[in-house]
Amino acid sequence: MVAILITLAVAGMVGIALAVRLRPQLIQLRGSIERAEGLIGVKHTGGFLTRASQIIVAMEQALQSSAPRAQSHAISGLPTREPLIARMKSDRKGTLGILALKDYDRLCAFDPESAERLLLIMVERLTAMVPRDQLVAQLDRSHLAIWIGPDMELAAATTEVEALAYSLGDRWCDGEREIFPEIAFRTGEFRSDSGAPEALLSQTLSSFSVPLITDVREIVSSIDPAIQSRERFQIEQDLRQAVGRDELRMQFQPLIDASTGRVSGAEALLRWHHPTRGLIPPTRFIPIMEASDLSPEIGLWALNRAAREVRQWRDGGHDLRVAVNVSGRQLDGADLPLLIERTLARHDLGGEALEIELTETVALAEGDCAARLSDALRSRGIRIAIDDFGTGYSSFAALNAIAFDKIKIDRAFVTDVHARRESQAICSSILTLGRGLGINVLAEGVETAEEFLWLRDHGCRFFQGFYFARPLSGEDFLTFVKDEQTLNKLLQPDTQLISERMRA
Template identity: 40%
Template sequence: MSDSPQDTTGSPDRQRLSAEADSPAAPGDDALAVDGPGGEALDWLYRFVAAIELAPAVAVHSMDESGVIHYWNQACAHLFGIPARDALGRPFRELVSHIGHQTEFDAIIADIWQGGAAPPPRDWYVETASGRCLWVHSNHFAVRRGGVTRQVFCMEIDITARKQLETDLAQAARVFENAHEAIIMMDAEYRVQAVNRAFTTITGFEPGDIVGSTLASLPWGDGDAGFYQSIWSQVDGQDHWEGELPARRKDGASYTAWVALTTIRDTYGEPANHMVMLSDISERKRVEEQVRHQAEHDALTGLPNRTLFLDRMHHALATWRRQHDSFAVLFLDLDRFKEVNDNNGHQAGDAVLREVATRLRGCVRRVDTISRLGGDEFVMLLADIGGVDQAAHVAAAVMAAVSRPIEVARQQLTLSASIGVAICPTDGGDVDTLMHHADVAMYHAKAQGRSSFRFFSPEMNARVVERGELDKRLRQALERQEFVLEYQPELDVGSGRVIGMEALIRWRHPDRGLLLPHDFLQVAEECGLIVPIGEWVLREACTQARAWRDAGHEATVAVNLSDVQFLHGRLLDTVDDALAQSGLAPHCLDLEITEGALMQGDAGLDGTVAALRGRGVQLTVDRFGTGVASLSSLRRFPLSKLKIDRSFVSDIEHDPDDAALIPAIIAVARSLRLRVVAEGVETAEQLRFLRQHGCDEYQGFYGGGASSRPDFKPAAR
């Protein structure tokens, strides 16, 4: 062909084609050749050009040795987005770039010009001058005349869609094989066609074990035909089903599978395939179960916690409403468990709680529930009891189980329990009422000596309500300063001179008048108010004692400390503050404590007593003889006095045994170098007896009763 450009319509030039057909190609040339007379060749060439011009799917173009385009058919213009008028006369590489392989393409074209041999067909990824990227399948061949290559023709087909499909298929195949979930491909009749590697990893089954099987024969589900029928029904209606199934591996091991089944429809909307995605969720189920168990169970004992217990209470109430089956609630508290922690450490306390939980499990049936509410409190739900006798039997069994010695850290500890019992529906028909009434009954079991169980009664509840009201009023009394102090003289036995005053608290109740300590101090101790009340007493007494001394009365002031206050960690700070605020000298303050407080204290108590005595504060053992202190234990503490309990003094004239005890107590005090105070002296005979046996001081109505304005005159002898 000549180098002159073709017309813009792409129609061939007859003269140009005729000139190029003058000489036949050499025989055997691997090229498009023209031979025979000129007219016949020209007609053939016209037909060839017309054919390729009108070919709708084949892009044809030709180029000379410099790469300039000489022919560009309509399909070529459509494929590359470049019309013939813009392509003819321009180098092909300016129109189409072979992405990443331009040098290789140029070398192939150069080989055709040099040798004339047509290279094998090739796929190329190209970018056109118009910015379009596509895949083409190219055939290049030479047009030769007289053994010389005159033109290079290229026939190209757009294979972009095919390449994209191949890419998609390859990607899908990679996803199929590399997915972490097992994938099963099935035909329209649910017969397995293929499985991926994850299926073998999860189930242990090789493709040969499973291909050709039906869905219903796969190792999952319960094997019930109705089960699979429900799956088919949902898939037919919604093209999808998913759910959790029990499954087995090839080795017989069980696991939990999450299965999702989806229908794949063809272009006509008909089911063509089914795909199953399978995941092993056994570990997830285990973690979920562990988290749920932790959320619903006590970490220390493994028993259900309050949340789970209340849920089961609601279930029990629902059952009772339907079937009228009674059930019982047992509220259990370990007696004096604090002493276990204080004396043996919290690790020992935890070991005791775990052992108690184990023993409680052995006292009930599997349908019953035991819960640890916190600390040393447990609650039990006895389902479907035949009557109160069964509840009483379980309560007795629990008490016996708890009372058996528990070995902890190579020592045996003995505990007891107080239990309250409430019955549904007799004692309540809702969760809160039953729990409250069981708690009330337990409180009464403790109040009546511990180590027992009590059934709830309305009378109990009335007393608890009264106690709750007293608790509230005590808090208000402290805020409103309704407490007052009266003072009882302490007199020298020999001279009758007042040498001290004991501060006694009273409560001026706005409705009930003046209340004595036994009317409210026990409740104050139980509700946690005994420490702030005791701190108020200490400050008030020290202030009053300083006022007396400023008025010329050389008297000490005695303040009773409850066991809780004496063992409280802030005692030293409280004493220091009271002395500093009042300006009272420490030796003028006498703190009265019980034998029980001395026995309950841990190793730190020695330091507290030593610190108080080091400050100069006096310490008196109150109500000596009614506790459990031994002579050896008293030797540990630098005390000041022993106070003989009034119960011994009152029977001096009538009970020889009590009378004989007083000289013994005085002898113990002398051996410990302690002064002796007798309380409750009401007659001259009692005072004479005490003086005769060497008692140092006394208190009582004979020497002057308690008063807010004590008389410092000597008592009558």
């Protein structure tokens, strides 16, 4: 017996990992040793049992000191996955909420200390709001979990997690830097009879998508990546305040109907005038807007601004339509058709005053969402246009995905179409397709008379581009609409001079 006890005690010195698994057995073993010492007598054992008991006590102490470190996050001090999983198994059912601190990784790219302070303030805010009977855990450096036990239904728990995410987005000042944290959340229902908690944890984490901004025009190899990250982060933070500070503007580029010689409407184009940076190009801030959670808020502002302008045009006797772009993030909201309908009603407009533009990529990526949006809006008289047609990976798939009223030929095919046989073949095909389907086709990005004439002569009726007008303020747009003489000259250029130019 003595040999067995000593062997087991010495084997325990192999490592803490074994001790963690054998902790109950260690406690039982120490009790057995103490009883053995009492029965045999310490002096008859030669001190071996005493030594074994001391080893076991040391192992238990090491286990106690190491366990908290292994099961709590080094920065936040919150429990990690293991206690969370244990609690889920114990409760057997409940709701798992996960909050993603998207700003953490972006801040880490250029200021790790600030990122750590952000994490700590988010943890402090969260733990102050969560009831004691709910467990808050840290899954990794940028994801926090909330376990809401069996006493709350999934719908109510989801509402609670959403409210927490919203509250965590309040402004935080880190020195002179103002940060409006971007918080995403997911929830999942757990039942022990339908799967393991580890599986739900992995599935919920994997449901987060973190889109990357990959506009190659912004990539400059000579710039430090940390500087790029800091710049991008600061633009996002400033953009979060742009609506409240009245920094956003709307410009309108005329849509020309060559068959009637009139302006049929305008595309509303978003612009941002930063108080210190000046005019920030859309190619710089639009990808950042769409990669964050700002698209719904800014998209609603743009819709209201465009509708207000159309109301003024119509009050002035001009029966015009405005086209507004909708992003994939806006399509995620099931209430988008209702928001659009309420916006039109607020400005006393019918559906015929609005055209919604979806890029071909968004239409394909969103699938059923885009189709449902199209059906809901077209039933209200609102038109749907497919922007950038021909640039997606499967343009004909877009024709089957949703019902729409207009195709916009991307400027990539319009540029120098009079001189490029490949572009001519593509534009001719799209124009033929439009006629076959009874759908209007608009050529965007028309910049020269040569491009306009070639497209017009091959059956294109609608145009947009710098050849006719650059994006204008609402007031300047109305001035252009009234200037019929200028438009007629643009629609009837000197064909002889142009023909000579094209032959040269």
